[in-house]
Amino acid sequence: xxxxxxxxxxxxxERDFLRAIEENSQFLLTTFTQRHRRFDEFFRELxxxxxxxxxxxxxxxxxxxxxxxxxxxxxxxxxxxxYYSGGSVSLSEVLSDFWSRLVERVxxxxxxxxxxxxxxxxxxxxxxxxxxxxxxxxxKLRVQVSRAFIAARALSQGLxxxxxxxxxxxxxxxxxxxxxxxxxxxxxxxxxxxSLRPCHSLCLNVMKGCLANQGDLDTEWNNFIDALYQVSExxxxxxxxxxxxxxxxxxxxxxxMHMQENSVSISTKVFQGCGNPRPAPGRSxxxxxxxxxxxxxxxxxxxxxxxxxxxGTNLDRLVTELKExxxxxRGFWVSLPHTICNDEKMAADVTNEDRCWNGQTRxxxxxxxxxxxxxxxxxxxxxxxxxxxxxxxxxxxIMELRVVTNKLRHAQSGxxxxxxxxxxxxxxxxxxxxxxxxxxVH
Numbered sequence: 219x220x221x222x223x224x225x226x227x228x229x230x231x232e233r234d235f236l237r238a239i240e241e242n243s244q245f246l247l248t249t250f251t252q253r254h255r256r257f258d259e260f261f262r263e264l265x266x267x268x269x270x271x272x273x274x275x276x277x278x279x280x281x282x283x284x285x286x287x288x289x290x291x292x293x294x295x296x297x298x299x300x301y302y303s304g305g306s307v308s309l310s311e312v313l314s315d316f317w318s319r320l321v322e323r324v325x326x327x328x329x330x331x332x333x334x335x336x337x338x339x340x341x342x343x344x345x346x347x348x349x350x351x352x353x354x355x356x357x358k359l360r361v362q363v364s365r366a367f368i369a370a371r372a373l374s375q376g377l378x379x380x381x382x383x384x385x386x387x388x389x390x391x392x393x394x395x396x397x398x399x400x401x402x403x404x405x406x407x408x409x410x411x412x413s414l415r416p417c418h419s420l421c422l423n424v425m426k427g428c429l430a431n432q433g434d435l436d437t438e439w440n441n442f443i444d445a446l447y448q449v450s451e452x453x454x455x456x457x458x459x460x461x462x463x464x465x466x467x468x469x470x471x472x473x474x475m476h477m478q479e480n481s482v483s484i485s486t487k488v489f490q491g492c493g494n495p496r497p498a499p500g501r502s503x504x505x506x507x508x509x510x511x512x513x514x515x516x517x518x519x520x521x522x523x524x525x526x527x528x529x530g531t532n533l534d535r536l537v538t539e540l541k542e543x544x545x546x547x548r549g550f551w552v553s554l555p556h557t558i559c560n561d562e563k564m565a566a567d568v569t570n571e572d573r574c575w576n577g578q579t580r581x582x583x584x585x586x587x588x589x590x591x592x593x594x595x596x597x598x599x600x601x602x603x604x605x606x607x608x609x610x611x612x613x614x615x616i617m618e619l620r621v622v623t624n625k626l627r628h629a630q631s632g633x634x635x636x637x638x639x640x641x642x643x644x645x646x647x648x649x650x651x652x653x654x655x656x657x658x659v660h
Contacts, residue, residue, distance in 0.1 A: 322476050345492065450541055
């Protein structure tokens with residue numbers, strides 16, 4: 219073939235190769251893109267439904283008393299959405315602030331015969347930690363909501379990161395292996411044997427040389443897939459986002475009832491600590507009916523009648539579908555050369571060792587197949603790979619995988635790596651990578 223023809227065939231070889239990578243990685247890209255969208259829609263709708271459920275329940279139960287104080291509850295859900303969306307929000311602080319504001323409102327409502335200044339209510343709030351006016355409910359809700367929201371956010375971010383990494387990893391430069399690609403696919407054409415396919419082992423050596431950097435992703439990629447799988451299992455088990463979202467209104471109502479039932483002893487202790495409040499001018503104590511004594515029991519769903527949400531699905535179904543798709547993703551990058559070479563359009567069948575193109579003529583391919591990854595290509599007979607110069611973008615992808623895997627692993631134990639102890643991080647001078655040395659968690 220002429221040099222001009224060689225140039226044309228080199229371009230065609232690169233196109234064929236990129237198309238093969240794109241076709242074989244489509245499953246990954248589609249899975250991460252679609253699963254991220256479905257989980258994201260589902261989690262956002264759960265938060266919306268939780269707020270709607272609380273509004274309906276509390277409007278029905280407390281009427282005007284709730285609507286007058288609705289902003290306290292609205293702020294809680296604004297902050298929960300902001301956290302889920304990736305905002306710099308501490309869930310512990312969000313819930314702590316909510317209970318502080320709520321104790322001030324409920325304390326005023328159960329003591330309508332008194333007039334409380336802002337300073338006095340601040341004093342009430344400060345005594346709340348010691349008095350526990352809501353019983354153990356705030357702690358239970360914090361544990362349940364924190365675990366579920368941390369896991370949900372980590373999974374959603376993990377799926378988005380997986381999509382981005384596949385996009386980047388398939389677009390790494392392949393310029394140094396184009397000659398090897400052309401030699402295996404188009405030299406037979408120039409030798410007058412257009413139907414001869416490259417030997418399977420020849421194809422593997424060319425592909426392992428071309429995909430050497432992607433092969434180095436394997437360990438961190440598998441850790442990442444395992445971490446995604448484990449977080450998804452937590453979400454359908456102890457960190458269930460559906461149950462956590464459903465429980466917010468129920469637990470808050472339990473807390474308010476606990477404070478109402480113990481209002482006399484709580485108020486007495488507050489008056490001892492904060493002083494006697496001023497009587498409200500011209501007000502007598504509210505009747506039980508007026509202060510919400512006629513509460514109707516709350517309606518909750520049994521598991522059988524629980525409605526499906528977010529495009530007619532539920533969390534168990536979403537997690538099961540995701541886990542089925544994650545399993546085959548392990549080892550994807552090191553198996554990619556084999557996947558491409560197993561395609562009959564790309565290479566001869568492994569059983570057809572004597573009737574294939576061996577790089578010189580028709581016949582058996584004798585060199586050994588190289589190992590996976592960059593360093594293993596030192597003796598690759600088909601592609602010259604500079605093992606002393608690792609691809610910078612691939613190294614960045616390895617670091618991205620490590621960071622997201624750490625987030626997912628911490629989420630499995632209910633910890634949010636975005637809120638590591640700042641003193642620890644500063645003392646080690648590692649900033650956002652402090653997670654790698656195990657800082658404490660708030």
